[in-house]
Amino acid sequence: MEKILIKNGRVVDPANYIDGKKDILIEDGKIKKVADFIVEDEDTNVIDADEKVVMPGFIDLHVHLREPGFEYKETIETGSKAAARGGVTSICPMPNTKPVIDSPESVKDLLKRAECSPVHILPIGACTIGQEGKELADIEGMKDAGIVALSEDGKSVMDSALFRKSLKEAARLDLPMFSHCEDKALVEGGVMNKGQKAEELGLPGITNSVEDVIVARDIIMSKEAGNRLHLCHCSTADSVVLVEMAKKQGLPVSAEVCPHHFTMSDDEITEDNGRFKMNPPLRNREDVDALKEGLKTGIMEVISTDHAPHGKEEKDQSMLKAPFGIVGLETSFALGYTELVDKGVLTLSQLVEKMSVNPAKVLGIDKGNLAPGKAADIVIADITKEYKIDSSKFVSKGKNTPFDGKKVKGRVITTIVDGKIVYKY
Known part of the structure; x- marks a missing residue:
């Protein structure tokens, strides 16, 4: 599996009382390291999360x-x-x-x-x-x-x-x-x-x-x-x-x-x-x-x-x-x-x-946590820009929502499951 380094994001990890700028290194599907600064290797996929939030x-x-x-x-x-x-x-x-x-x-x-x-x-x-x-x-x-x-x-x-x-x-x-x-x-x-x-x-x-x-x-x-x-x-x-x-x-x-x-x-x-x-x-x-x-x-x-x-x-x-x-x-x-x-x-x-x-x-499962050694299930989102919900763009077959056209903040940019990127905006 590829190594992923999420840099410059605001990491919000309540389980470990973290809310601040951190880097997160992912290896073999798990969180390897969380630190203020992590040096990137040549063989690492770097995700720049500047001005984004990184959450479990x-x-x-x-x-x-x-x-x-x-x-x-x-x-x-x-x-x-x-x-x-x-x-x-x-x-x-x-x-x-x-x-x-x-x-x-x-x-x-x-x-x-x-x-x-x-x-x-x-x-x-x-x-x-x-x-x-x-x-x-x-x-x-x-x-x-x-x-x-x-x-x-x-x-x-x-x-x-x-x-x-x-x-x-x-x-x-x-x-x-x-x-x-x-x-x-x-x-x-x-x-x-x-x-x-x-x-x-x-x-x-x-x-x-x-x-x-x-x-x-x-x-x-x-x-x-x-x-x-x-x-x-x-x-x-x-x-x-x-x-x-x-x-x-x-x-x-x-x-x-x-x-x-x-x-x-x-x-x-x-x-x-x-x-x-x-x-x-x-x-x-x-x-x-x-x-x-x-x-x-x-x-x-x-x-x-x-x-x-x-x-x-x-x-x-x-x-x-x-x-x-x-x-x-x-x-x-x-x-x-x-x-x-x-x-x-x-x-x-x-x-x-x-x-x-x-x-x-x-x-009673071991998730919802960004500590080293935990499974790399991570979401990166942009909470700064407003956008309109558009049900025609839903991946779900269901479009049944009263929120179509509603202005919101909090767009998901990247979703990672077990160290693999499964969605990217």
Whole structure:
């Protein structure tokens, strides 16, 4: 493998308390040296990162790659290349494919398919067979095959007794449970947040209790089972309150917020169009402010995308007919930097913690760290120049985003995975 020397960049590495100008030398896929000045050799590929930031590669705990079964929406190849374009060096695909990732064989098949991926693929297995909520999946077999977590994402396991069994099995095997918190019985056909905007558009609404009831249930049940719990795509103010309560009790509970939920509120929905339809929905301004405060105080530890691509025809229609979902792999850092760092909610180091360091901690993997000897998963970005998000240039097959044309800062310039350049702007 070629030697790479990243020079003159502002290295932001919260795990090692570094935020300053450094050089980084990469050899044999690993970080060899980090110093104020490193002399370049003739056989070294030098990357001049002057006026750029150099960070540990981002880890996205919540991604839908759609393969197998829905390749017209996304493939592992297109989704992983979209991740590389967004500076994401490790992604966790959710199991709601067709067939569902619910057995050792399906995990092995996914990893075989993922050999085309330029980034690390860390699979998540389903709690129940077929995600039907009736019978526990072979969780131990899936762990042996390579899953890093469990989730019924796309739905909740509504049978509490069965969910308790999955939590206990997760605890026994030391697998975190990723909870999609949605009480299906309370949705009642809703397609966006229940409130004034929904009334104006004449659309059925989704109340906050749809999420909050299951957040509370899953925290209580995980406390009893003794497992690690990670709450996916939190969108309400009371989710933040409940997570804070759990943390005060010393429970191993973590929570993620998606860029769309801290960037937009439902009052910014301009029309009845599927690009604004996501699950959970865009909430009201009070919820958005609470999520930002939760990120600022560290109650909400992780930023993930819930990248959910769909076909153009599926999304370009009324929210009554369109599927839920928004893409995010190629915009997550830019939205995070623009909405949180540029506006003074977080420091850049805190943003990197939530996109690199903390996701690694949730999974218990040795990433999110630029110390010598660590894998060279690195992202270089330009935070100085403003640009417009252009969904027509997305590598992902999915173009379903309400952020098309939005002005942002934080363009990813180079992505390196295991010492290999996998994306260059």
